[in-house]
Amino acid sequence: VLPTEIIRAKRDGRPLAPEQIQALVDGFTRGLIPDYQMAAFCMAVFFRGLTEEETGALTEAMLRSGDVLDLSDIPGVKVDKHSTGGVGDKVSLALAPIAAACGVVVPMISGRGLGHTGGTLDKLESIPGFQIGLGEGRFREVLAATGACLIGQTERLAPADRRLYALRDVTATVESIPLIASSIMSKKLAEGIDGLVLDVKVGSGAFMKRAEDAERLARVLCDIGRGMGKRVVALLTGMDQPLGAAVGNALEVKEAVELLRGRGPIDLLEVTLELAAEMVLLAGRAESLEDARCMAGETIDDGRAFSKLCQIVAAQGGEPEALVDYALLPQARGTFEVRARAEGFVQAIDAEAIGLAAVALGAGRVRVEDAVDHGVGLVVHRKVGDRVEAGEPLCTLHWGARGAEHPDAVAERVQRAYQIGEHALPAEPLFLGRIG
C-alpha cells in the first residue's frame, strides 16, 4: 500500500487497518517513508483523530519498533507511574520509594524537563553521583535488589516514538490526543510493566488546560493500556498552581525528601499518597484503596520510604548523605525575595508563568539541547487562598546560573504570575476525577 493512499484515507476520514498503520510506522522507522509524508499524516490525524483500534495499532507499532523489556523473571507485580507534566511536580521522587516500600516493583523510566515543565531525570541528576543511564543488566539488578529503579529512556525503547515526536514538535502536530496517548503508552508499555498509574494534570500549568480534554486523554490512555492487557488507572489532578512549594531540581529533591521525612507540603503529600495507593492496589498489595492509602502513609511515618530512597540512590551510584545534609546538593549563588506589593488574598498563581520563571533562572530548558543548572529555581511561600501583607515574601528566587535572566526580571515574572485581591477565593480542587 502506498503511503499517499494511507494519508488520503485518514484525510478523508476512512478507517485504517492495523496493517496499514504498522506499515506506515515500520517504513518511517526504517527511513523508507519520508518525514514529509509522516508530517502530512500527523496533520490529518490532528483533524480526523484515530479510532480506538487505530490508536492501539499505532501504539503497538511504535512499541515494537525497538526493544521490549521482559521483567517476568523479577518477582512481584511491576507498576510504573506517568505524569503528563506540571510545575513543581516532584511526585516520582517520593512515590517510587513509597510504592517500593509497600512491595510494589517500580521500573520507572522518566524524561527530562522541557518548556515550563520539569523532568524527573533532571531532578535525580541533582543528587551527587546519581546515574540515570544504567544498562539493562544493572537496571534489573537494582530493581530486583531495591524494588525500584529510576532511569532515562534508552535509544532502544520505542525509537519510532522518539523520531515521530521530534517531527510532531516542528510540524505543529503535538496537540492531538491519540498521538499524545500513543506516544506515552508506547514508551511505558516497552518497560515490561504489568500496570500503570497515570497522573493526568489539568490547569494553567498543565499541557491540558481544560478538564474535558484531560479526561478524554485519560480515557484514551486507559483504553490503550487495557487493549494490551495491562492494568491502568488514571487520576486527573489539579495543576492550576505549582504543586508543593519548590520549583527547580535540587530544590525539588529537597522538598521530596522532606515529604518522606513527614514534613512535606500538604498538596504534594495528598497527590503522592493517592497515586501510591493506586499503585499498591494495582499491584495487589492491598484489598482496597483505603487500605492502600494507609499502607503508603505508614511508610512515611515509620521511615521506611525514606530508607528506601536512600537505598535506591546508593544502588544507582548517588550519595545518600546528600538526602540528609542538603548542603551536599547543588546550591544557587544567591537568593532574592519577591515581596507582595499590596496586601490581600492570593487568588491565583499562573503555574505556567512560574514554570517559565524557573526556566529563566536556568532551572529548565527552552530547547532540548539546553543545559540546566541544578541548584537554581524558586520556592513559593504563598499559595492560592493564603493571606499576604504588603512587603511579605511571596517567593524566594535561587539564582546564579550562567546566561540566565537577571533576578529582577524573573521577580517581575513572579509578580505577574500572582493574582492578589481583596477576597479569599477557594483553590481549585486537587482531585478532578479517576478513570480506571
Add this chain to the structure above:
Amino acid sequence: VLPTEIIRAKRDGRPLAPEQIQALVDGFTRGLIPDYQMAAFCMAVFFRGLTEEETGALTEAMLRSGDVLDLSDIPGVKVDKHSTGGVGDKVSLALAPIAAACGVVVPMISGRGLGHTGGTLDKLESIPGFQIGLGEGRFREVLAATGACLIGQTERLAPADRRLYALRDVTATVESIPLIASSIMSKKLAEGIDGLVLDVKVGSGAFMKRAEDAERLARVLCDIGRGMGKRVVALLTGMDQPLGAAVGNALEVKEAVELLRGRGPIDLLEVTLELAAEMVLLAGRAESLEDARCMAGETIDDGRAFSKLCQIVAAQGGEPEALVDYALLPQARGTFEVRARAEGFVQAIDAEAIGLAAVALGAGRVRVEDAVDHGVGLVVHRKVGDRVEAGEPLCTLHWGARGAEHPDAVAERVQRAYQIGEHALPAEPLFLGRIG
C-alpha cells in the same frame, strides 16, 4: 516568525498575514523550510482552507519565486487559455490559431499529460520536428511574428509551484481548491498575460466531479486573477464523456486539424468556439460575445485559422506537411475494433475510464517519468444519446506501444466504460456556467 507558528496558526484557523505566507514560500524555495513543515502546512490548508487574501498572497509568492515575463513590448493584448484537464481535450491546438487569427496575442504555456488526462505538450510533440522548449528570445520572436506560441513550462517560471506541487502529489494534499487555484494562477500570471480564459471541466473525466466544486474553483481562480489586475473569465464545461472522438496524441492533433478544416466533431467545435469568443472579447477585438463567436467561426470557414496553425507549427520547427498528410504523423502498429455486445442507446461513457484505457495503450503516463507513444490511442464512434446495434463498433483502439496492455484487455476497459441501455438518455449539457 517560526514556520511551526505559521503551521499552528493555519491549523487553528487563525488568518495569516501576507508576509507570513511570503516568508513560508521564500523559505521553502530556498531550502530553509523543510518539506515536512510544508507538507504539514498543506494538510492544514486542506482542512482549514485559505482566505481570499491568503490565496492571493500564496499565488503572488509562488509567481515571484522565479522569472515573470514582460511581454509589453509585443503589440496587442495577450490572452491565454487554461483547462483544468479532461479526456480528449485537444481544444488548445485549434483554439490558439483561431484566437491568433482574430488578432489576439496568445502566449500559451502548457503542461504534459498525467493520469487519465492528456497534455497539450504531448500532443504538440506528435507533430514531427515541433519544438516545445524554445528559449525566451525565440518565444518572443514567434509570438510577435505569428500571434501565438505554444511552449512548455520552463524551470524558471514559478519554481516554488513546481516544488510544492511535487510535494502535494506525495502527501495527499492535491485536492484543495485554494492550493489548486494558486498553483494554476502562479504559472499563468508569470507568462506576462493581460487576460486569461479558464475552462473548468466538470464530470466523470474531470478533476472536479461535481459542478459546485468546479464553480468554487472557478470563482477562486477569477478572484486571484482580478486581485492582480488581470481580466479573467471562466467557463464550466462538461467532461462527462470524452470531448470529440479522439483520445491519444497524434489522433487528437488530426482531430483538431479536421476541426480547423471544418470537419470537427460538434461538441469540440462548440467548446472551442465559445472559448475563442471569450478570448477575443477579453482582448477587445469584438464588441460583444455574439460578434466574437462569429469572428471565430469565420476563421475556420475561410481557412485563416488552419493557415495560422501551419504558420505557428513552421515557426516552432515542425513540419506543416503533417497537418495535410496525416501519414506523416506517428502511427499505431495496429487497430482493433471494440464492438457493442448488445443493441441499445449509449447512456453514459465513463470519461476517466476511457482516459485510463488510452494510458493503458501507451498514450499517457501513470508516473511523470513515463514515456508516451504518440501514435497510439483510441477513437470513440458512439457518444451519449447515440443508438448502437449489437456488433457495431463503439471504439477503435490504435495499439502497439512497447510495454503496453494487450488490446483485448483495453477493449474490456472500453466495454466497461460504456453504459448501454434500452432508453435514450440525454447527454449532460456541454456548458454549465460562466463566471467572470
